[in-house]
Amino acid sequence: xxxxxxxxxxxxxxxxxxxxxxxxxxxxxxxxxxxxxxxxxxxxxxxxxxxxxxxxxxxxxxxxxxxxxxxxxxxxxxxxxxxxxxxxxxxxxxxxxxxxxxxxxxxxxxxxxxxxxxxxxxxxxxxxxxxxxxxxxxxxxxxxxxxxxxxxxxxxxxxxxxxxxxxxxxxxxxxxxxxxxxxxxxxxxxxxxxxxxxxxxxxxxxxxxxxxxxxxxxxxxxxxxxxxxxxxxxxxxxxxxxxxxxxxxxxxxxxxxxxxxxxxxxxxxxxxxxxxxxxxxxxxxxxxxxxxxxxxxxxxxxxxxxxxxxxxxxxxxxxxxxxxxxxxxxxxxxxxxxxxxxxxxxxxxxxxxxxxxxxxxxxxxxxxxxxxxxxxxxxxxxxxxxxxxx
Amino acid sequence: xxxxxxxxxxxxxxxxxxxxxxxxxxxxxxxxxxxxxxxxxxxxxxxxxxxxxxxxxxxxxxxxxxxxxxxxxxxxxxxxxxxxxxxxxxxxxxxxxxxxxxxxx
Numbered sequence: 001x002x003x004x005x006x007x008x009x010x011x012x013x014x015x016x017x018x019x020x021x022x023x024x025x026x027x028x029x030x031x032x033x034x035x036x037x038x039x040x041x042x043x044x045x046x047x048x049x050x051x052x053x054x055x056x057x058x059x060x061x062x063x064x065x066x067x068x069x070x071x072x073x074x075x076x077x078x079x080x081x082x083x084x085x086x087x088x089x090x091x092x093x094x095x096x097x098x099x100x101x102x103x104x105x106x107x108x109x110x111x112x113x114x115x116x117x118x119x120x121x122x123x124x125x126x127x128x129x130x131x132x133x134x135x136x137x138x139x140x141x142x143x144x145x146x147x148x149x150x151x152x153x154x155x156x157x158x159x160x161x162x163x164x165x166x167x168x169x170x171x172x173x174x175x176x177x178x179x180x181x182x183x184x185x186x187x188x189x190x191x192x193x194x195x196x197x198x199x200x201x202x203x204x205x206x207x208x209x210x211x212x213x214x215x216x217x218x219x220x221x222x223x224x225x226x227x228x229x230x231x232x233x234x235x236x237x238x239x240x241x242x243x244x245x246x247x248x249x250x251x252x253x254x255x256x257x258x259x260x261x262x263x264x265x266x267x268x269x270x271x272x273x274x275x276x277x278x279x280x281x282x283x284x285x286x287x288x289x290x291x292x293x294x295x296x297x298x299x300x301x302x303x304x305x306x307x308x309x310x311x312x313x314x315x316x317x318x319x320x321x322x323x324x325x326x327x328x329x330x331x332x333x334x335x336x337x338x339x340x341x342x343x344x345x346x347x348x349x350x351x352x353x354x355x356x357x358x359x360x361x362x363x364x365x366x367x368x369x370x371x372x373x374x375x376x377x378x379x380x381x382x383x384x385x386x387x388x389x390x
Numbered sequence: 391x392x393x394x395x396x397x398x399x400x401x402x403x404x405x406x407x408x409x410x411x412x413x414x415x416x417x418x419x420x421x422x423x424x425x426x427x428x429x430x431x432x433x434x435x436x437x438x439x440x441x442x443x444x445x446x447x448x449x450x451x452x453x454x455x456x457x458x459x460x461x462x463x464x465x466x467x468x469x470x471x472x473x474x475x476x477x478x479x480x481x482x483x484x485x486x487x488x489x490x491x492x493x494x495x
Contacts, residue, residue, distance in 0.1 A: 139406075223425055
């Protein structure tokens with residue numbers, strides 16, 4: 001009888017149920033289930049959010065031993081501890097800590113991106129620059145709300161609407177905030193069709209939204225091949241800190257455009273991208289452990305993220321209006337809001353709003369220019385912040 | 391690590407957005423140079439100016455281009471083109487009429 005009691009007692013003690021020491025763990029499990037619902041049912045950036053939410057779920061289940069935040073909170077990570085007693089998610093997290101995953105994601109993004117619309121209308125790069133306004137407005141707000149400079153810079157990069165860049169900057173400047181920042185960045189990217197249209201309608205007139213733009217010129221293959229090589233040389237010479245991101249983005253694009261590496265381009269776009277997305281999502285989610293995630297700071301980050309997205313949209317639209325004036329009404333200012341990266345969602349929103357104002361309006365290709373320029377713009381802004389606070 | 395005051399952060403932010411503008415503006419000029427270089431280097435592959443044979447091929451698909459009418463009503467021109475196509479036993483869209491001129495009444 002004693003033996004059976006001991007076995008049952010032992011089973012209970014070794015179970016995760018007995019390991020629930022803090023009610024916040026249960027709250028985190030519920031939050032991760034809610035994020036899974038948003039990803040699966042509402043299709044909010046599901047490719048990443050499902051992985052992030054599941055990583056969050058795994059890390060908050062007691063006694064799973066998959067992730068040890070104490071290994072990663074040291075100024076100098078002791079990798080021998082990680083290899084001796086680390087869990088599965090600790091091993092996967094090495095890719096985040098070393099910045100490998102965001103760079104590989106950029107390799108895939110580069111292989112999937114057609115820079116043609118931007119090359120045919122280089123002025124769209126300026127719209128991509130203007131739409132980084134939210135990053136700097138958010139930086140000021142985060143400082144006002146009491147965050148230290150490095151954390152404020154990591155939070156501010158949410159305004160670039162570029163997940164890999166946000167993760168890359170955060171893991172360098174404020175790794176302890178990786179979970180909330182990544183979740184805020186990807187959630188708001190999914191909410192772009194809800195966040196941007198009211199701002200677009202408020203800042204533009206019906207007449208401006210109706211503007212039809214001239215057809216873009218075709219871009220030669222030679223231009224498309226020279227572009228990634230030239231951008232890499234130029235940008236990395238100016239901002240070496242973004243070399244991993246810009247280098248991988250442009251390498252992926254060169255695979256796509258050069259015409260002799262179709263197999264590599266295909267791998268970067270599909271197999272590699274999918275593998276890295278799984279690893280990145282799960283390991284970033286794992287950092288959202290209850291003791292760190294459930295705090296006032298997370299609420300502040302979510303608020304600042306929304307502010308950053310909105311101001312990036314405002315920056316792009318206002319510059320779009322300026323370009324509309326200067327071009328004597330040839331540029332539809334709606335394409336300015338696509339300057340926030342979030343490829344191609346932001347460009348689609350410009351197309352939809354343009355077509356609502358004028359059903360014969362086709363802005364998608366025009367908006368793709370600022371949209372891909374935004375990817376470069378947010379990487380440049382990240383380089384600046386890394387230089388200042390890194 | 392240096393901590394900046396709010397005013398310094400505002401200044402840094404202004405500097406930051408200017409830096410992004412400068413880098414992307416220079417990149418814009420860079421693209422213009424690339425476009426120019428590629429036009430000079432690969433003039434033959436310029437997509438905007440198709441070769442003459444391409445032009446003819448394009449006309450043959452659905453249109454025979456513009457025909458100049460000299461003192462000929464549209465209706466008569468259409469009839470003449472239809473008769474020529476019939477006599478040549480060639481579809482009208484594969485013929486190219488450059489001009490039709492009235493010689494005398």
